[in-house]
Amino acid sequence: MSLSRTLILLLLIGLLVLRYIWWKPTAGGTNPDVLPTVLWHGMGDSCCVPLSLGAIMKLIVEETKGGYVRSMEIGGNPVIDWQSGFFIHPNEQVEYVCKQLLLDERLAKGYNAIGFSQGGQFLRAVAQRCPTPPMRTLVTLGGQHQGVFGLPMCLTLSNSACEYISRLLNSVAYSEMTQRNLVQATYWHDPIMENHYRLGSTFLADINNELYLNEFYIENLHKLKKFVMVKFLNDTIVQPKESQWFQFYTSGQDKVIQPLNESKVFQDLRLMKMEKEGKLVFLGVEGDHLAISKAWFIKNIVPLLLEK
Numbered sequence: 001m002s003l004s005r006t007l008i009l010l011l012l013i014g015l016l017v018l019r020y021i022w023w024k025p026t027a028g029g030t031n032p033d034v035l036p037t038v039l040w041h042g043m044g045d046s047c048c049v050p051l052s053l054g055a056i057m058k059l060i061v062e063e064t065k066g067g068y069v070r071s072m073e074i075g076g077n078p079v080i081d082w083q084s085g086f087f088i089h090p091n092e093q094v095e096y097v098c099k100q101l102l103l104d105e106r107l108a109k110g111y112n113a114i115g116f117s118q119g120g121q122f123l124r125a126v127a128q129r130c131p132t133p134p135m136r137t138l139v140t141l142g143g144q145h146q147g148v149f150g151l152p153m154c155l156t157l158s159n160s161a162c163e164y165i166s167r168l169l170n171s172v173a174y175s176e177m178t179q180r181n182l183v184q185a186t187y188w189h190d191p192i193m194e195n196h197y198r199l200g201s202t203f204l205a206d207i208n209n210e211l212y213l214n215e216f217y218i219e220n221l222h223k224l225k226k227f228v229m230v231k232f233l234n235d236t237i238v239q240p241k242e243s244q245w246f247q248f249y250t251s252g253q254d255k256v257i258q259p260l261n262e263s264k265v266f267q268d269l270r271l272m273k274m275e276k277e278g279k280l281v282f283l284g285v286e287g288d289h290l291a292i293s294k295a296w297f298i299k300n301i302v303p304l305l306l307e308k
């Protein structure tokens, strides 16, 4: 066995050991007066690493005086959970999460949800596809509601992996094989070949009602009390940044952003109705992708979790 393989194997074993000692997908639960919070991590992360979502779980438990927090661990172990961000089709992940939410009795009366990066659009899919248990407020931190046209993953991968993925996305993003095997291809949104995207995207085009109007999706999305979209104003990873506020390039080019209220998706998900009811909340925060400070989180997100 080569050295790098041995290292990877040791790392995986280490992760599994850590999982059982230290990182738990649930926390809190002593305060029955606060609605539970469900988290979904981003690409290259996992449910409960103490330096990442684990710290957020702890913070939410503290700030809600013991509220129940569940961070989704896809596949039920840290290795699959980490891989899921790249290689398990979002439809399969959403189905898994819906099942887990249904089985968790603590969530039966409803929950608030916070999605990190791509976890944001995945949780929106949960809201649209799985009305039980009911999601109340959805917060997406740097979510890509209209997809990406650029390479958000390149900073976290090695160069050769990055080049490979880049080639795949630029040439064959909408091939059946790429769609099946690479999560990021399922929300790759090519504004220059809008039709290829509509016909080929096996996740985003569906939840954005691009191909046909799914009334069930609209009805379920509108059940949210609030849909809070947080955009990182100096994001260097999500392209275009505006996708975090559900906007995208005007079709046919990749420079000019179309105002949300003029976009097709605004019609197709009847976002205007939600806007009129004051359900859409757009927050901007200075900083790069997912650069949230504890103080900002406590000031802006915690009150949403405590709303009656």
Ligand SMILES: *[C@@H]1O[C@H](CO)[C@@H](O)[C@H](O)[C@H]1NC(C)=O
Residues within 6 Å of the ligand: 233, 234, 286, 287
């Ligand atoms: C971040 O972006 C905002 C809005 O574009 C800008 O006003 C601000 O100066 C930027 N901050 C940094 C540190 O670049």
Ligand SMILES: *[C@@H]1O[C@H](CO)[C@@H](O)[C@H](O)[C@H]1NC(C)=O
Residues within 6 Å of the ligand: 259, 261, 262
């Ligand atoms: C979209 O919203 C802007 C302001 O937010 C407004 O000026 C504009 O008229 C709206 N466009 C449509 C088509 O409603």
